[in-house]
Amino acid sequence: MNRAAEPYLKVSQAVNGFAASRVLHVAIELDLFTSLTEDGKTAAQLSRLLGVHPGAIELLLNALTSMGLLRKEAERFFATPVSHTYLSRAGPKYLGHWIRHEARGWERWSRLLEAIRTGRPVQPAEQIYQTPAELEEFIRGLHELALARGDARWLARTISLVRCRTLLDLGGGAGTYSSLFCRANPQLEATVVDLPETLKVTRKILREFDLSGRVRMLEADYRRDSIQGGPYDVALLSNILHAEAEPTNRQILTHIFEVLNPGGTLIIKDHVMSADHTEPANGALFALEMLLSTRGRTYSFGEISAWLAAAGFQDVTELPMESPSNVSLVAATRPGKRALVVLPRPAAKVEVARPAEPRAESPQADPGGPDSSAPPPVRGRGPRTTPQRKRPPAPRHKSTTAKQAPARPSRSRGASSRPNSTSSKTRRSSNSR
Numbered sequence: 001m002n003r004a005a006e007p008y009l010k011v012s013q014a015v016n017g018f019a020a021s022r023v024l025h026v027a028i029e030l031d032l033f034t035s036l037t038e039d040g041k042t043a044a045q046l047s048r049l050l051g052v053h054p055g056a057i058e059l060l061l062n063a064l065t066s067m068g069l070l071r072k073e074a075e076r077f078f079a080t081p082v083s084h085t086y087l088s089r090a091g092p093k094y095l096g097h098w099i100r101h102e103a104r105g106w107e108r109w110s111r112l113l114e115a116i117r118t119g120r121p122v123q124p125a126e127q128i129y130q131t132p133a134e135l136e137e138f139i140r141g142l143h144e145l146a147l148a149r150g151d152a153r154w155l156a157r158t159i160s161l162v163r164c165r166t167l168l169d170l171g172g173g174a175g176t177y178s179s180l181f182c183r184a185n186p187q188l189e190a191t192v193v194d195l196p197e198t199l200k201v202t203r204k205i206l207r208e209f210d211l212s213g214r215v216r217m218l219e220a221d222y223r224r225d226s227i228q229g230g231p232y233d234v235a236l237l238s239n240i241l242h243a244e245a246e247p248t249n250r251q252i253l254t255h256i257f258e259v260l261n262p263g264g265t266l267i268i269k270d271h272v273m274s275a276d277h278t279e280p281a282n283g284a285l286f287a288l289e290m291l292l293s294t295r296g297r298t299y300s301f302g303e304i305s306a307w308l309a310a311a312g313f314q315d316v317t318e319l320p321m322e323s324p325s326n327v328s329l330v331a332a333t334r335p336g337k338r339a340l341v342v343l344p345r346p347a348a349k350v351e352v353a354r355p356a357e358p359r360a361e362s363p364q365a366d367p368g369g370p371d372s373s374a375p376p377p378v379r380g381r382g383p384r385t386t387p388q389r390k391r392p393p394a395p396r397h398k399s400t401t402a403k404q405a406p407a408r409p410s411r412s413r414g415a416s417s418r419p420n421s422t423s424s425k426t427r428r429s430s431n432s433r
Helices: 003-029 043-050 054-066 081-087 096-103 112-118 132-149 151-158 176-184 196-209 246-259 281-293 301-311
Strands: 070-073 076-079 166-170 189-194 215-219 232-238 260-270 314-320 328-333 349-351
Touching (some): 003 054, 003 081, 043 054, 054 070, 076 081, 096 132, 132 151, 132 176, 166 176, 166 246, 176 189, 176 215, 176 232, 189 196, 196 215, 232 246, 246 301, 301 314, 301 328
Parallel strands (some): 166 189, 232 260
Antiparallel strands (some): 070 076, 260 328, 314 328, 314 349
């Protein structure tokens, strides 16, 4: 490649990137990939099958071929392994519901300038899903995304909950994560908390997992209602923080702290930004998507860890998720005799944050009981009370364990100086990307 042309190409790709997205949106809306059998079809055949113009559909098919999503031989078009896997209803990792949900954001993105000028959402979250069918498509899309990208299976395989008996999945949406955690841990029972209309869809999905006896559903709005049930050994907050403003997020974390057992762990899954909020790139773009429909944005590790410390948590740790996931985990523990969740070795990042005033623990039995054979926790031991000092820039994640060689330099992630103090009046129906 002509290296002198690279700057132009970078700009050109950004300018024209929407075109490829729209081509895929339309192909999914037509269910084009499902229509292609192993023998393939001509443009004329597909035009009759889909009820579209023959010349126009051929242009669309050619474009999809150029994108690597179809294969063309003579006049016939065939699905590729990628399109069969992810874009055909017959594929094992179908993403059609998620892509259709994303396509509905097309009009919102066209109003980005309006949102930049006003600083307000152009379409509040409660207006996004006009019908129960649209809400179900969104919830099923989240389920598809978690399975196709591998996030849910990675969490269930990587994080050990063998010491845990109860899981809180706050804003748990489709219940995908709860279901797979229960499959991996036969002793575990999960509670998915979400809005009533969302849980109607959750029940359908849980029947597909055949785990209705071990995953129960609790109707509540985490922005207004206290958390019922518990105490819980572990809590999952998957893709919730980015949809809310800072005051709401602080309140949510405090409520979770109050219903966790001593030694219990909160696992946050979300876009976790660098201190300057420019990395990773997908998180910076996603913050704009939140501007279009919520009062939230993507937050840095420093911001999140400060909220956790203020709520009473300790040992705040960031863990990178396995590719192709584009989000991270932040884990934190309620002080107690014994950590109930075993995080993978090595842990990636330990935040040394100033905790809030100590909370008095009510007398409570250790839910796990003594177990001298269990592996030790992998995070630091005891509360950290010294603010983290800035260190020279280096790769995003740092490998640490309870005992280890001197740490390599890592990018400091202090709390942001740009808190979002605007009270959020909207929320997404459940956890999203």
